[in-house]
Amino acid sequence: MVNHRPALRRVLTSASIGLVLAVTGAAGAAQADVGAAPATAAAAPTPRAECPPTTLWANTGGATRDLIQYDTEGTALSTAPLVRDYGDIAFSPDGSTLYGVDFPGDAGATTLYTIDPVTGAETASTPITGPLAEVTPLPAVNGLTARADGALIAGSFDTGQIFLIDPATGVSTPFPASFPAGVVSAGDFITLDDGDILAFGTPDATSPSPVFRIHPDNTIVQIGTVPQTFGAAKSAGTVYAFASSGDINRLDSLPTTASTDPLPVTTVKATGSGFYGATSTQDSGTCVTPAYTVAKTATPAGKADEGDDITYQVTVHNTGTTPASGDFTDDLGDVLDDATLVPGSLTSTTGDANVSGDTLTWTGTLDPDATATITYRVTVNTPDTGNHTLSNTAVPTAPGGTCTATGACTVTIKVNKAEDCDKPGHEHDHGNGHDHGHDDEAGTWSKQKAARP
Template structure:
């Protein structure tokens, strides 16, 4: 059975690693034959967000990680040991539940690690104490568990009042250290046997439990971009290949990213409740420009530049930032010359649509360029519009996502037909 009191006194260190949930960090460009292109749409479905973890047992830290590479994004001190951490259901507030002594629920500043508020946990969860698991539920409540029994409890984050949860672990199983609500509504809960084996359970909305497999001894679980990460006590973070629904006692399949050598006590992300929340400070802007701005004549070339800038405080990982550029009113009068280029990510023209998707670190700017040649006998306007496709995206200025270049012929202006 997992017992964090033994971890504190014995100085046992767990460590962490991370697994890539996506690829596409290289810079590529292409002109493709007309076919559906779904890269940006898939990224917009659930943008990967940073993973957060708290260490304990001395030298307590709050650490933010890139979910694709395992690189540290931030590392700040925290006031004490927390049994676990979890973001609120909307992904805006980070909570911690104290591990030793009378349990308290605290709000943690993600930038500094400082506690900004604290409330005593009251009700049935206060009696056993040693709360070592925490997650948010889509209804706004928090869910916790203890290493001293198989009971689970909900906590009202506003008051700290706890209530017995209708489901509980089977006899002989206690909390292994974490749980998370999946996007399908089930709760993935990690239990521990008396010998320390970690057993994964699904808790359905009707509160029935299904054992779905075993894992190496693990202390945490969270989600990012639709992927589930399990934190081993031996020092790895494993990305589950799948989260089965059928009963099983077989080991769950996973892949390992890296090891950090840190003694982690808990983990969480803005998507703890199974919703595709963005972390606060996630935003980027898109701007479109053409050169020359016009007027142009048949045979002239026009170069378009789309500028994408991370305007927030949180990176976009993998292919999670993106835009689409409607070229239909340009290609009515012009032909693409060569291939689009991108300073990062992937730019592809398919039919009359240019799509870009890629990473966007904090403060970074990506430029995408392409050139068209005005056809003989063309007249009217070369007009197009670019739109961001990922959550948090917007046009840099009003009208800044649209360009319109006039075509003139034989010294006359041609009105659009």
């Protein structure tokens, strides 16, 4: 069920909106009407570095409040429950802190929260003060994005003015630009690779969202429209808009010239979720990306006998500066033709581990420097009618995942054939801690047999 923000209808259909707005420059003077070229030339854009892909995060609200991490194809990588509705969420420029602002918030008492991306729990709160908190009838903060300098850009359903928030103090100040008359914030601001800020507005409760470029000199121009959008996030220079319908739309073009035409978009996923906001660690123009490593071991290693138990351990470690999904898969097909998974042996210190058919999957989100350990056991079949080789590889499946070293995700174990162990004089020390060695009598018998003419 799609949950539309109830406050949007109330605020935008109210006759008391009374927006008297202008497109302003740094000095606050009116610069241009929406859709027209700025009266003064924009400052030269500052190119950003090309970033590798990162994950997208979105928050839902209403009947279902969740923090969901997606890859750029719209696959959900993790989900955590949230304690309240947030008008939007935003990562700090280094990706270490996730912010959220309560929605709609009480006049004079709206709050900035920090959120644990792994659990969804609130870890701190700071009252927002200044002109944003004084917006009436409600602040209704619905756009929140960090700038590269750490300040948060914020928008509201109840005014076209854009604001800055100091996340350390909660003090808000007017941003030196605002939406044009009749338009309020729809839900996000993205620093583009060319230095412009992309801003999503809305004129009413149902119309498509006009999309604007805010130039470095704070002039603003509309470049098109997209389906009504309540949040946006950037990955590797591409912007994804989270629509009120629950669709995740990729913006296929971001023109620089003025236009009110629909922008070309591709729906990468129709989720049906009630999105309230979205973010990524690259929204501020930085290149922060998730990074995690996977390593796999087995005990005993190298060789085993029929009937032996083998314990596998997969370690996932977040090596980056931002929370990361550490998902991996492990194909057990070449293990289970020689062995049987021990029931109840699959455990994980965190996250979710499951086996379906011949495939083990683990999903979970880790804080920076956190580690998850996944363990399972198999028993080598007696008799072993397989290929006498147990080989499997853990494959990282989320953005930023790698093996700790070449071959570190793969384990291969050879199963000794039973007839080899039955031969007199067979020394059964395979380096696996097991000893099926023959007694002295058998060894003497073997030597005597070899000495017979």
